[in-house]
Amino acid sequence: MHSIKSISTFYKGELASIYSSNEAKSITNLVLMHVLNYDKAQLILNEKEELGNDTEKTLIDYLDQLKGGKPVQYVLGSTEFFGLNFKVNASVLIPRLETELLVQWILDDDPKANSSILDIGTGSGIIPISFKHSLPSVSVSAMDISEGALEVAKENARINKVDVEFLLNDILEDKAIDSKYDVIVSNPPYVPIKDKESLHKNVKAFEPHLALFVPNEDALLFYNRISDYAMQALQRPGFLYFEIYEDYANQIAEMLGQKGFQEIEIKKDLADKDRMIRAKLV
Template identity: 45%
Template sequence: MTFKEIKSSFRSELSSFFDEQEIDSFFYLVLEKYHQLKRVDLALQPNLKVSESELEQWKFVLEQLKTQKPIQYILGETFFCDIVFKVNEHTLIPRPETEELVYWILDELKYKDQNSTIVDIGTGTGCIPISLKKNLPESTVFGIDVSAEALKVANENAKTNEVDVHFMQKNILETSDLQNQFDVIVSNPPYVRNLEKAEINTNVLAFEPHLALFVSDEDPLLFYRKIAELALKNLKPNGLLFFEINQYLGKETVFLLTDLGFKNIELRKDIYGNDRMVKAILTPDPSPSAFGRDKKERGDETLK
């Protein structure tokens, strides 16, 4: 069987699940992963054939795709910031919006001391801290996650990409102090409300870890509030706090950070035009109004 025939088979058997462009992207990802061939190689040699054992691999991938299992999980890896990362069912698949967050951090830090201390909270695959360490080799970088299985993947990714990132297992909601002072705290925590499940694709709902995705409708900013409160203790003066956020809760997230005393808060949209990222600065003298008031006074109920 030729690769050209396999491509045709992919299109015919997957057409009820995906559009043709997406099917072709799957085909070329498998072609490169299993055969180290690119689109141009196939164009130059259209009649290349596969062996019987290789054909079985393709059939397996095809059957997995019919279940709508993400191609990244099938192949066991994905690209993020031009780096290959291992992924499995214990980790979210890194997304382009998160790449934008990483590039924003790098852009901010290029004007500062390159020997920064950075922590990523809810690290998953380790894509954020590993990408930052790759680009800021003089920095000291940490990653925190509640999942031991996710941290296994993150450690493997750090080793594969030859960077030194310090990973720690912590339940951030039960953490009172990060035991260090940081120039940057970054987090892409769970932020999808249960009421938004109807908007989530089947391949995400069925295969990606819900622990890393969903938060209660009653308190959707739970993780942001906790991490921001830790940042009050554990960010250095003029330290930076970065969040990836729920696109529907941009103003509420900004309000939360303002009320806690953070300054120069910036809300940015992602490549799709959705509110997706926030940066805030902890000034040396946070507003005293951020302290000593109960939740009702701070207006927390408006964030729910």
């Protein structure tokens, strides 16, 4: 039997072979908090507590998976986004901090209490669920092509006790519908295949390629298609928000302008990279 403190030291040491010491420390804390159901303060207060055999076995199993490069969110099967707990698995992208900024931007724009919002390419459902949780009076729909992703998203809506309409659809094929949304938001696949090698090897190995990549010769595929769709599916005035790949920020803004969108604004993330765009349809 080992104490929390000694397991924690062992874990950090083992993880230091593949992660920086800060990352190793924060992953170790995440795992221990998850397995023991403690917060950070409880971990420190109880550092002398001896762990049971089953707990140790679970921790060692998780460590093996982590050393194999599996992201901690997939190992634990859950993560936090916008202060809420979300289930994640290999069918969905791991939520990124930038996407919280996108949700916050839409909330800061103060949509009308009775507006309706559609998220295209919803993955684990982080955008519509966070949104509905913050603004319960808004009606929220979410679309994805992946049945596996929608299963996770539905489970997340249940866990977070919000009502979201989920639609299994291919946005590249979906027919335009009557104008019914006030806001359309999307964090679509946007990494050109040629940039695959520049991604972290754990992203390439474990995250769903369906969520990440687009053909080199048509990098704006989803932005183009979703903008066309939005021109028919948005009420006027209506707003379209995208998370974007910084390399294409200006091209996306230009494309939106050519299609007739107005008041196009690009916003940066905390690392000062162009990361989001908003356009208005009048």
